[in-house]
Amino acid sequence: MKYAFNGLLFAQRQTGVMRYAREILLVIDQICKKNEFVLVVPEYADKVPELQNIKVERYGNIKGNLWEQISFPRYLKAHNLTGVSFNNTCPLCALDGIIVIHDIAYKLHPEFGTSLHGRLSRIYHRLIFSRVSKSKIKIVTVTQFSKYQLIDTYRIDPNRITVIGNAWQHIKQIKGNSNILLRNDLKDKGYYFTLGSMSIMKNTKWVYEVAKRNPDSLFVLAGAKSKGTGNSFEQLNNVIALGFVSDVEVKELLKHCRAFIYPSIYDGFGIPPLEALSQGAEVICSNAACLPEVYGNTVRYIDPYKYDINVEDKMKEAVCDANFALGKYSWRKSGEEFYKLLAENDSRNKE
Incomplete structure (x- = not known):
């Protein structure tokens, strides 16, 4: 087991970002070996998906984004694992894994978040995006549109970014x-x-x-x-x-x-x-x-x-x-592509 999935979003309100994480994990869970990966969630998480092969570990009681910046990297370090984050953010002290950035609205459209919470969230996300852009962490995004916005805004090497889309089969x-x-x-x-x-x-x-x-x-x-x-x-x-x-x-x-x-x-x-x-x-x-x-x-x-x-x-x-x-989009296809990316990234890290 080399990777630990950041499960903070399973303690938050349901969003499209959570949907993406849940559906991708359910597919990976079907094709991976027993305990090949671990999903780390806060102890208070209440929306954790039922998984058979991915180990679920409840760890830490710190609330909100502090869990992501303190508890999750502490777990990674203690178990010598690499982090994978689905939720647009990741630990600032562990920029060596994979992050999914669905869009950069917080950077390009500050008018979308004018409340106190919105302004604080914008500051947090823009800090993460800036640090990610200067690191070597692998980035996944969901459309070519978002990929080129990342490239144009942050001058990121296109080879660092993989597009793995959303899908619709969950509604069935x-x-x-x-x-x-x-x-x-x-x-x-x-x-x-x-x-x-x-x-x-x-x-x-x-x-x-x-x-x-x-x-x-x-x-x-x-x-x-x-x-x-x-x-x-x-x-x-x-x-x-x-x-x-x-x-x-x-x-x-x-x-x-x-x-x-x-x-x-x-x-x-x-x-x-x-x-x-x-x-x-x-x-x-x-x-x-x-x-x-x-x-x-x-x-x-x-x-x-x-x-x-x-x-x-x-x-x-x-x-x-x-x-x-x-016909262009399926969770099965996206989950398999994500699993392949994990394997390829692991192989490169061993070289």
């Missing part, structure tokens, strides 16, 4: 539930659906502005913080703000929507439209950042800063079969 494990449709009197293909967030990056403002201009179309906004987003959705008669919905309910909403709307301003990958396509949904998607790379001609694009569109006219645009996007 979720069972749908039509109660969400019945409770809200939603008809099949009768509404436009989006996942809301307080984040400026996710751009729910676009949905608000377009809903105002399309009063005859129904828009459904879901998400833990979709209510009270500052855009007064409750004042629009053609918007239903559901608040928090479960993964089961999201899957059902995707299956039956007229189209899934994803107006994001910036993304390193953007998993939700892939999930939507997998459920047979049409997608209206931002043309920003990596999204055209991921989705090609399988979605209908919008400018996330322009609101004067007729959504029904937009739906008349022709698109390619969803399988052109879905």
Whole structure:
């Protein structure tokens, strides 16, 4: 056993970054030898995946990022292991393993985090990115877009960066539930659906502005913080703000929507439209950042800063079969590529 996986994110709220780590680890767990790797998590972690071959070690009670900077490197040193971090950050005193940097929004878009927590997080991430760029640590990212942003911003040798993408097959494990449709009197293909967030990056403002201009179309906004987003959705008669919905309910909403709307301003990958396509949904998607790379001609694009569109006219645009996007990405493929990278990196370190 040469590598230890940084499991801090399994003690945090669920995000796309956690999804990536979980799915990659589940694949590696299927193909690696018993105890070939260890996943180190804080003792208080409550979202740890069930693994058969990767050893899970609970270690340290320090909270938050201090666990990553103190407890995790202490474990690495005590067991003579190399760290692998999935969560955009890593120990500053152990820059000899592998880090996954999904995007560099903290560097390029400071306007996305203006709260005290956002500013502190931006400082922390920018420190990590700067130190990583000057080290020899191997970097994994999720799109060619993110790779070249890293190269252009930090002048990193392209040979240090490997692209291993996200995927969508996890949604197949979720069972749908039509109660969400019945409770809200939603008809099949009768509404436009989006996942809301307080984040400026996710751009729910676009949905608000377009809903105002399309009063005859129904828009459904879901998400833990979709209510009270500052855009007064409750004042629009053609918007239903559901608040928090479960993964089961999201899957059902995707299956039956007229189209899934994803107006994001910036993304390193953007998993939700892939999930939507997998459920047979049409997608209206931002043309920003990596999204055209991921989705090609399988979605209908919008400018996330322009609101004067007729959504029904937009739906008349022709698109390619969803399988052109879905076929490019699988967790199995990504997990195998990550496992291969671990083996190659280990071999180079022995030379």
